[in-house]
Amino acid sequence: MQPTPVPSPTPSPTPKPKILTVCLLDEPDSLYLYGSDSLAAQHIWQAIYDGPLDSRTYAHQPVIFTDLPSLANGSAVVETITAQAGDHVLAAGGEVVELTPGVTVEDAGGQCVTFDGTPIPMVRMIVTFTLRPDLHWADGAPITADDSVFSFELAADPATPIDKHAILRTADYRAANARTVVWSGVPGFLDHFYYLNFYHPLPRHAWGSVSAASLLNAEGSTRRPLGWGAFVIREWVRGDHLTAARNPFYFRAAEGLPHLDEIVFRFIPDPTKLAQELLAGRCDVVTHDAAAPVLAALPNQLPVEMFTAPDSRWELLAFGISPAPGYERPDFFEDVRVRQGIAHCIDRQVLAERVLHGYLPPDHPLYAGGALTTWEYDPVAGQALLANAGWYDDDGDSVREAHNIPGIADGTPFQVVYHTTDDPLRVQAAHLVRENLAECGIQSSVETLPPEMLFASGPEGALFGRRFDLAQFSWRITPDPLCDLFLSSQIPDAGRWGKPNVAGFLDDEYDSACSAALAAFPDSAEYAAAHIEAQRIFSERLPALPLFQRQKVTLACAAVVGLVPDSTQPSELWNIEQLDLRP
Structure with a gap:
């Protein structure tokens, strides 16, 4: 039985339809959930889907669930089971394997045990997701737990070109009833982000007879996907625009949402033309x-409004502490006093207003705050640290030389190469840093590389091959702090060139704190305490110098109401149902 569409309020006299025009530089190739990961597609998905989760202020909020699963409310549990020969388990090395003699796993007591045929007690996680009762597809059909199971089946299909990491670590994914999905992990896999192990529903009733391979190109999945959000796609004119109209089956329609009648996404690849259309009033949001x-x-003089939010990327200056064998140059940065001195020498406030002192921003819920060591711009203090480390200018040429430093020949000048990408903001920052370093007696030359070269795999790549002196780039900030970016076990090397600790930072105390954080669940006090300790050590020993957090800017005409860009929400249209236009 289909629901009766909720009628929209009808003011008197009937107003002109509210139509918001969003202008994009790029047009997505596809709107199929498993066929595109473009930002243009994500913008449009905000209109046709709502949730399943929102991600704001470095946390997650349920949209189509009755509650966010957690260990505290009992919807996530860790239980002990008995692993038998032939079971798929998480091995001690982190890979999912069949349990056979000789395989080493972590048992329920946290000890590494090598399987000899005797069953092993192991832990596994089970997470229950409960859907709201008022969810319907835009064609009126109810959304059920089986639609999420259908999505999981498509994601697991070999023809679907997505990463299978989460799939491999899933022992079972099933619908317990019409509104309840239960995810079970393989024994040994305890997932910090267990509440994300829900598969975005896809309409089995509409697509169930189509193969996973065919859905990658089918008209219904790529150009007019069925959703449950505030809007439904009405037309897509390739190379020009896509129009989405109000969805009468939207589960929040009784609240008077959405406020708008239509959304038009225009595709304008020329920035100059896009700017002209904005000024002419033919774009409401850029x-x-x-x-x-x-x-x-x-x-x-901009006749438009600017909405800003910190980007989820943090810009950093990585020190080449432990370069790869074969990259011959002095060990400039092994002494922490050198790294600290450089931190004092760089005027980061000139680079950006939002200076960072750690790898998390101040608005992150796990920000260490007063536990951090801060390195304010103080070139006198910086030069003193460099001199104490054995670097001072003895010949008056304004470049420091090595004096009595183990492993570095006396008289070696402090001359380094500063690598970054050809991004204009990075190039500008790099030249400002070069001037600051010169004032402290360090000579640097800036070399820009295309991103694909800077981030190329080792051993040839500058970053992942550990073949650099200084390198400026960015990492993404996530709700779960990525302290493992600097673990000694994450140093890229032969056979593991993709590991992220490109600085080659080695610190037992940091490893201990970060490992403790990674082993604890997010709901626990141990988790927060260990992450704060890892941040404290990072800020003191500086494997990299945090520079600043980028800003993302949304442009809009003055009539637009309700835009609230957020650091951790990929699209600023995340609350599209709340957007409105002033009369």
């Missing part, structure tokens, strides 16, 4: 991924 080139094409 998304953050288009803002920089559009701003460059706009006059100085």
